[in-house]
Structure formats: C-alpha cells, structure tokens
Amino acid sequence: MALVKNNWLLSSYSLTLLSSPYWPKMPDMIYCLVPVFLLFFSLRIRQLRYIIGICIAFLLILFHGNLIKRQSDILFQSGHDITINAKVDSFFTQNSFGYTGSVRVLSINNTPVEWWRQPRVKLYTATELHPGDVLDVQVSVKPIVGLLNEAGFDSERYYFSQGIVAKVFARSEAQLKTIGDSFRYRLFQHVEQQLQDNPFRGIILALSFANRNELSESQWRLLKNSGLAHLVAISGLHIGIAYTFGFFLGMPVSRFGRYFLWAPVISGGISAVIYSWLAGFSLPTIRALLMLLIHIVLRVSHIRIGLRDRFLVTLGCMLTINPFVSISVSFWMSFTAVFFVFYLVSLEKDRSQQLWLEKLKQQVKGHTALMLCMLPVSAGFFGGISLVAPLYNLIFIPWFSLLIVPLLFVGLVVVTLGGFAGLIWAGISQLLEPVIWSAAFADGVWIFTSAHMTHLFVGLTCILLLQPILSSRIIGFFFLVFWGSSIGRGETTKWQVDILDVGHGLSVLIEKNGHYVLYDTGKSWPGGSMSQSVVTPVLRWRGARNLDGLILSHLDNDHAGGRFDIEKVWHPVWKRASQRLPGYQPCSQGTSWRWQTLKFDVLWPPKQVVKSHNDESCTIRVSDDAEHSILLTGDIEKHSEQEMLQQNLPLASEVVIVPHHGSHTSSSLKWIKKVQADVAVASLAGMNPWHLPSPRIVKRYRDNGTQWLETAISGQIRIIFQQKKRQFNTIRRDTLSPWYRQMLRKQVEWRGYSR
Structure with missing residues (x-):
C-alpha cells in the first residue's frame, strides 16, 4: 500500500x-x-x-x-489482393507450406506508406528470405483469426504482442529489390557455417542472435522441463552479462585519470547495446536494455531514488514505449522477476556487516523465493511447472553467466575480426554438455497444472508478498479458503458438453463428475495436431487424470487426425469407431451403453465397416434421465439422413452438432424437422476454402426455429445440462473480448460472416 x-x-x-x-x-x-x-x-x-x-x-x-x-486499415482498404514492397525484419522459418517470417510493409500498390504507419505482417512464401531483404510480391491479405479455447495457444494474442496486424500469402514469386547484406546477417552466416556439425548449434545461435529455429525438439523439451529454457532466450540476464563483460573490459581505462572514471560504465552500456543489436532488438531485449540504461543514467547523473521508485520508473518507461506489452508472456516473466528482486532488496537490512556464510544464505534464500514467485507465471502461461527448476537454476545461472555467455562473446569478437573460432565453439559445446546431460534427469518431473492449481499458486504467492503486512490470523484464513476450495464436491447431476474450437474439424468433449469422453480429435499435420495444441491443454487445464472413452465418428483427418496423440497421452479406457480398428469396439446401429448416468445410443451406421467415409460417420444420441440430449453427427450426408428418416430412428434432440460443418450436402429439411433441435452448433474454420457453412443451411435451421452457433465466430462453445435447466456459454461472448481481437479479426466482416 x-x-x-x-x-x-x-x-x-x-x-x-x-x-x-x-x-x-x-x-x-x-x-x-x-x-x-x-x-x-x-x-x-x-x-x-x-x-x-x-x-x-x-x-x-x-x-x-x-x-x-x-x-x-491501410492493409485492407486496397482490397484483399495487393502488391506490396516490404522489408524482412526477422529470420524465416520453414513450415509445411514453405517459409514464414515477419516483414515491414513499405508501400502498397506502389503507394508509399509513411514510416510511422508501416504495418508489420506475417508473410507466407515459397522461398526463404533473410533479414534485410527488400522485395516486391503480390499477396492475399487475411485477417488474423485464431482458435479460442479455455486453454491452448492463443494466436491472436501472440501476433498482437509481436506487433503483427495481418497475415499475407504470396501469390507470386517474390522479386528481390535489395538482398539483405547487413553486418549482423553476414556475421550470422559466418557463425552458422563454423557451427555446421556442432551438436549444440541451435543453442549457440539462440544465445548469439536470438534465432531459436535451429533448436532441436529434444533439446527444447529438456530445457523446458528443467526450467532452463529462459537461459537460451536473450533477455535481462544476458543483457546484464553483456554489461558486466563490457564493464570489466573498461576497467583498465578508468585508471588513466578522473576523466576516464566512467569508462567501465560506458563500455558496459555499449556492450549491452551491441548484444541487443545482435539479438535483432527483439521486444524482450529492448525491455531489458531499457532497464539497464535507466540504471546507468541514474548512476551517472547521481540521482538517488529508492528501489521502489526505480522499479516504477522502469515499468513506466517500458509501458510508454509499448502500452500493450502486458499481453506478452515474456513481459510478465520479466516483470515478475524484476518486481520480486526489487521487493526482496527493499525488505533486506544492511548486510555489509554480515559474515560471508550469512550472505550466501541470503542469496540462496532470495533465489529460491524468486523461483517460487515464478511458479504462477509458469503455470499460467506454460501450463505447468518444473519441480527441479530452483535447483537447476541455482547451478546453471552462474554456469551460463560466468562461463558460457562470456566465452560466447569472445567467439563473436573473433569471428567479427575475421578469425576462425572453432576452438571457442568447441569449448562452449563442452560447457553445454553437462547442462543437457543433467537436464535429461528432469524429463519426467514437469508437472502439468490445472486451472485450480494455477489459481492456488497465484493466491499463495500473493500471501507470500503480503506476509510482512498481514497478521497471522488473516494468513491462516486465506490458507483455509484455499484448502477448502480444493476439496471435492462429490457427484452431481450436472454434465456438460464442450465443442472445442479446432478450426475445420470436430472435437467434442463430454464431462461429468470430473470424468471425460472425447468424440473426435480434430486434424493433424506434420509435426503437430489439434490433440496436442487444443484437446490435451484443455484436459490438463481441467485437471483431468485420464480419458474414460474415445469415439471416432470416421477416419477423415479433420475428425480423427489426432487419435494417436490421444491414445499415447491419455490411454482411453475404452474406444469405439465405425471403422474396424485394433482395440476399438464397434460404433454401429443398435449399440447402447451407460456411462455414469448418461446413455449413449448409436443410430448410424448400420454396421461396422472396413473403411469409413462421411456417410458411415458414427452418429450418437447422448441423453440423461432429465430428458436433456445432444446428437453427435460427424460428417453424415443426405443419403444417411434419408435412411435414418425411413427407419424412424429417435433423432429428436435439444442440441445437434451440424453434420459436415454446415455443408449443403447435409442437413436436409426433413431431417432438421425430425431432429427439432433448439440449438445447432457447427464446428468450422473462419475463411475456409469451402465457404462453409452454406448460407442455405444456416437459413434452413433458423427458419425451423433453431438457434445457430459456430466455433469460427464464438470460439469454444459450452453447453451445461442440469436437471431441467440448460445453459450455453461461448468463449468470445461470455469472456472478455478485447478490442485488439476485434481489430485483428476485422470484426468478422469477411465474406459470408454477416450472420
């Protein structure tokens, strides 16, 4: 206070x-x-x-x-297909479509854009580009429309935190006007060539140029699980090391007289600026450099202010440069660390008379407290914590600070002077070997955190910070509140269905009493899947321990692409599919089973098939004893609908998952009238190439008195059933929808989204 x-x-x-x-x-x-x-x-x-x-x-x-x-607005006012002149300002990474990286748009359709209005965009192209390249290219401009679920990667927030306002896709081959030939990029090429066969090439390049594209997946996993990932992301620690390195280089000069007393400080500042330049002046680097420069200015000008004032001045300057930085993960990591350091120092008494052992104890205590304070940040942004992170950081922060990073600076100086730094890179590799070797022992101690655990960490951290001004009774009261909130509430009649936002595809999560059944998994692609990026994070955020059941409507990629990931991570107790698969029970007409108090009735297909297509999608009616029901339809089409109508199957349901994402090949009028749903939910991607959902289908449902919802507009959709009540929640409507999401999505005003 x-x-x-x-x-x-x-x-x-x-x-x-x-x-x-x-x-x-x-x-x-x-x-x-x-x-x-x-x-x-x-x-x-x-x-x-x-x-x-x-x-x-x-x-x-x-x-x-x-x-x-x-x-x-400048990007979109000239239409969706434009010609841009742009300058590359990042390293390009390879993906399944080619290459992608960020560029600064200099002109649109040959009309120059003022430097302060030049938008930064994400460019997707077939050819690799390099920092400093200037090019002309015809592109299609797309709004940034990300998936939005209760957990998982939030691309809209990420792109906005990077200052990117749109995606552009090259429609022609890029015509280079200027080939990037900056000194930084030439230095990067020289270092990259000298590290050609080095097993730690990715880590060294990340530490030198903030380019983590070469980091192997296994190395990144080990660093993350041990809590050491921040050591290969250039930030305040590294800028501080660069300052110290330059400070000691300037020490001999300070002995030449009183006019050179500030040489170490100036030399340290120059070293920090150079290192920030090597890192491409990334946002975390700029923040760290700003904090350091404020410290230098205050020291040189002999302005004496308290630690709290210094912290507020630093925070205010950081936010002045970019007021929207608070949505960045790296900002909160830096903010929490800096705040806690200032906080600890402000509480300490004069330690000048303490013995070295007492000082060491204080350092260990402060370091441990800092790691504990970082736990809620790690839990909230990364979905988990490393139990051994405090120990690993206690050992390897000095290891990096005193050995690896200073030796790295020496190597960069040697390469800059035209020399070969092979021995230095080999020495750094030797120093990195024990880091990776020991990190392997932490591979199994990464703890995934649920929403409840994250809130618990935040609450306990707040108590820790307020402990000096709170009475023991108040602290005890808060502990009782947290303890009471963790006690289970027993079985209830409530159950809920979540239609997850997985883009073009389907994944439906059914939950009752902390147990889960998954209907379809969403799509997969080389190196990832919706199961990894959406389904698993949501389950972990809920605190799920396992998956009771997995149902695959059919084997199309957009419905079952992530099944191997689900099987590997969650080991479903039982599995069902309309197609014959090893370990799967039949999901065919006439099959029924009970799961807790819910009844699953399979209405289609007539029998299990060797190869399932859209019309063999496993169609299930899930109901409870209070007459609530939902119809899960997969990709059934009009032929299947007609067969079900002829057999007079019990289709009537409160909620229906719209067949085949709202395609005109499904949802016949007679079938809609037979289902007579109150709500229809379509799972699809915005701006998809198939122009789904069909406007005719949307109108058909609405004319029948059915409310229409879709994940492309609403994000994750939750339906809660309890006794005679039914409640609908959508992520975008019922949670905070900040202005930047509306801007990036262009308020969902593209073709077909006037719904």
Whole structure:
C-alpha cells in the first residue's frame, strides 16, 4: 500500500497502461479531448491532481491504439489482393507450406506508406528470405483469426504482442529489390557455417542472435522441463552479462585519470547495446536494455531514488514505449522477476556487516523465493511447472553467466575480426554438455497444472508478498479458503458438453463428475495436431487424470487426425469407431451403453465397416434421465439422413452438432424437422476454402426455429445440462473480448460472416 500511496502518479500511470490491451473498445482520437480538459483543470483544482497519471496514460493509449488500428486499415482498404514492397525484419522459418517470417510493409500498390504507419505482417512464401531483404510480391491479405479455447495457444494474442496486424500469402514469386547484406546477417552466416556439425548449434545461435529455429525438439523439451529454457532466450540476464563483460573490459581505462572514471560504465552500456543489436532488438531485449540504461543514467547523473521508485520508473518507461506489452508472456516473466528482486532488496537490512556464510544464505534464500514467485507465471502461461527448476537454476545461472555467455562473446569478437573460432565453439559445446546431460534427469518431473492449481499458486504467492503486512490470523484464513476450495464436491447431476474450437474439424468433449469422453480429435499435420495444441491443454487445464472413452465418428483427418496423440497421452479406457480398428469396439446401429448416468445410443451406421467415409460417420444420441440430449453427427450426408428418416430412428434432440460443418450436402429439411433441435452448433474454420457453412443451411435451421452457433465466430462453445435447466456459454461472448481481437479479426466482416 505504501508503494501506491507514496507514488500515486507513477502507479496510476502504469496501472492504466497495463489495463489497455483488455479494454473492450479502443476509443477514437476525438476522445483525447476529455483527458486534455481534465489535465488542464487539474492544474487549477488540487483535488483533480490524482488523475494526472491516468489522463497522460489515456492519451498515450489513444495514440498507440489508433495508430495500430490505422496500420491494420491501410492493409485492407486496397482490397484483399495487393502488391506490396516490404522489408524482412526477422529470420524465416520453414513450415509445411514453405517459409514464414515477419516483414515491414513499405508501400502498397506502389503507394508509399509513411514510416510511422508501416504495418508489420506475417508473410507466407515459397522461398526463404533473410533479414534485410527488400522485395516486391503480390499477396492475399487475411485477417488474423485464431482458435479460442479455455486453454491452448492463443494466436491472436501472440501476433498482437509481436506487433503483427495481418497475415499475407504470396501469390507470386517474390522479386528481390535489395538482398539483405547487413553486418549482423553476414556475421550470422559466418557463425552458422563454423557451427555446421556442432551438436549444440541451435543453442549457440539462440544465445548469439536470438534465432531459436535451429533448436532441436529434444533439446527444447529438456530445457523446458528443467526450467532452463529462459537461459537460451536473450533477455535481462544476458543483457546484464553483456554489461558486466563490457564493464570489466573498461576497467583498465578508468585508471588513466578522473576523466576516464566512467569508462567501465560506458563500455558496459555499449556492450549491452551491441548484444541487443545482435539479438535483432527483439521486444524482450529492448525491455531489458531499457532497464539497464535507466540504471546507468541514474548512476551517472547521481540521482538517488529508492528501489521502489526505480522499479516504477522502469515499468513506466517500458509501458510508454509499448502500452500493450502486458499481453506478452515474456513481459510478465520479466516483470515478475524484476518486481520480486526489487521487493526482496527493499525488505533486506544492511548486510555489509554480515559474515560471508550469512550472505550466501541470503542469496540462496532470495533465489529460491524468486523461483517460487515464478511458479504462477509458469503455470499460467506454460501450463505447468518444473519441480527441479530452483535447483537447476541455482547451478546453471552462474554456469551460463560466468562461463558460457562470456566465452560466447569472445567467439563473436573473433569471428567479427575475421578469425576462425572453432576452438571457442568447441569449448562452449563442452560447457553445454553437462547442462543437457543433467537436464535429461528432469524429463519426467514437469508437472502439468490445472486451472485450480494455477489459481492456488497465484493466491499463495500473493500471501507470500503480503506476509510482512498481514497478521497471522488473516494468513491462516486465506490458507483455509484455499484448502477448502480444493476439496471435492462429490457427484452431481450436472454434465456438460464442450465443442472445442479446432478450426475445420470436430472435437467434442463430454464431462461429468470430473470424468471425460472425447468424440473426435480434430486434424493433424506434420509435426503437430489439434490433440496436442487444443484437446490435451484443455484436459490438463481441467485437471483431468485420464480419458474414460474415445469415439471416432470416421477416419477423415479433420475428425480423427489426432487419435494417436490421444491414445499415447491419455490411454482411453475404452474406444469405439465405425471403422474396424485394433482395440476399438464397434460404433454401429443398435449399440447402447451407460456411462455414469448418461446413455449413449448409436443410430448410424448400420454396421461396422472396413473403411469409413462421411456417410458411415458414427452418429450418437447422448441423453440423461432429465430428458436433456445432444446428437453427435460427424460428417453424415443426405443419403444417411434419408435412411435414418425411413427407419424412424429417435433423432429428436435439444442440441445437434451440424453434420459436415454446415455443408449443403447435409442437413436436409426433413431431417432438421425430425431432429427439432433448439440449438445447432457447427464446428468450422473462419475463411475456409469451402465457404462453409452454406448460407442455405444456416437459413434452413433458423427458419425451423433453431438457434445457430459456430466455433469460427464464438470460439469454444459450452453447453451445461442440469436437471431441467440448460445453459450455453461461448468463449468470445461470455469472456472478455478485447478490442485488439476485434481489430485483428476485422470484426468478422469477411465474406459470408454477416450472420
């Protein structure tokens, strides 16, 4: 509280900026008149001076927010197919479609764009490009439409945190106007060539140039599970090491007289700037460099301010440069670490008279407390924690700080001077071997955290921070609250169905009393699947321990592409499919079973088949004793619908999963009337090449009095059944939908989305 009371201007300024990415709407620039008038009156009315920080922050938010909205509008106002002149500002990575990387758009259809309005976009192209390349290319511009579920990767938030406002897909071969020949890229090429056969090439390039494209999947997994992944991501630690390296280089110069006393500080600052430049001035690097430069300025100018004030000044400067940085994972990692360091130091008494053993104990205690404070950040953003991270960091942060990174600087200097640094790279490899070797022992101690565990970590961390000003009774009360919230509530009649947002495909999760059945898995692709990126994170976020059942409607990739991942990770107790598969029971007409109090009735196909197609999709009616029901349909088409109608099967259901993603080949009028659903849910991707759902089908359902929902617009859709009640929730409608999502998606105003 003292921090807020004594530093209200900086605190209110920073808190207002921190909130800006989560605003539901970004006001137009005309609204800047409001804070301007308030600032004017605050100079005359003393009581209004408390809002000065808020007003200044509001002005800054309006400027930055409207600027990035203008950058987005510039791209789309010339149509979806345009010709751009752009400059590459990142390394390109290879994917299944070719290569992708970020570029800065310099002109559109031969019309130059002012430098401050130049939008940053994600370019997908068939050819590899390099930093500094300037090119002309015909592209198709697409809004950024990401999947949105309760857990899993959030591409909309990620792209916005990187300053990217759209995706562009090359329709022609890129015509290079200028080949990137920057000194940084030439240095990168030289180092890359010298590391050609080095097993730690990916780690060295990541530490040197912030290029993690060469990191092997196994190395990244080991580093993540041991809590050491942050050591290969250039951030505050590395910039601090660079400063220290330069500081010691400048020490001999400081002995030449009083005019050279600041040589170590200046040399350290230059070293930090050079290292930041090598890292491409990435956002985490800029934040770390800014913190360091503020420290240098305060030291050189002999300005003495407290640690709390220094922290607030640093935070305010970081947010001034980019007010929307609070949606970035790296920001919260840096913010938490820096805050806790300042917090610990502010609580400590003068240690100048302490024995070295006491100082060591304080260092270990502070380091351990810092690791504990990072647990909720790791749990919230990465979905898990490493139990051995404090121990590994205690050992290997000094290892990197004192040996690996300084030796890396020496190697870069040698290469810069035109030499061959083979022996140095070999030495770094020898130093990295024990890191990877020991990290292998942590491979099984990564603990995935549920929503409840994450909230528990956050709560306990807050108690830890507030412990000096809270009484033991209050702390005890909070512990009882957390303990009570972890106690199970026993069996209930409630059950819920979640139609996950998996793009073009289907994955339906049925939950009752903490147990789960999965109907379809979504698609897969080389190196990944919706099971890995959506289904598994959602199950882990729920705290699921296993999967009771897995049902595959049919074997098309968009429905069953992730089945191997589900089988490997979740080991379903029972499995059913309409196609004959080893270990799978039949999912065919006439089959029924009970799962807790729910009844599963298979209506289609008539028998299990050797090869299942759309019309052999396993169609199941799930119901309870309170007459709630949902019809799971897969990709059945009109032929199957007609057969079911002729057999007079019990199709009537409260909710229906729209067959075949709303294609005109399904959902015949007679079938819709027979089902007589209150709600129809379509699982599909926005802007899909098949132009689904068919407007005719949407109209057909609505004309029948059925409410229409789809994952492309609503994100994950949840249906909760309890006794005689039914409740619908959608991620986009029922959770905070910030303004930047609306901007990136262009308010879902592309073709066919006037629904």
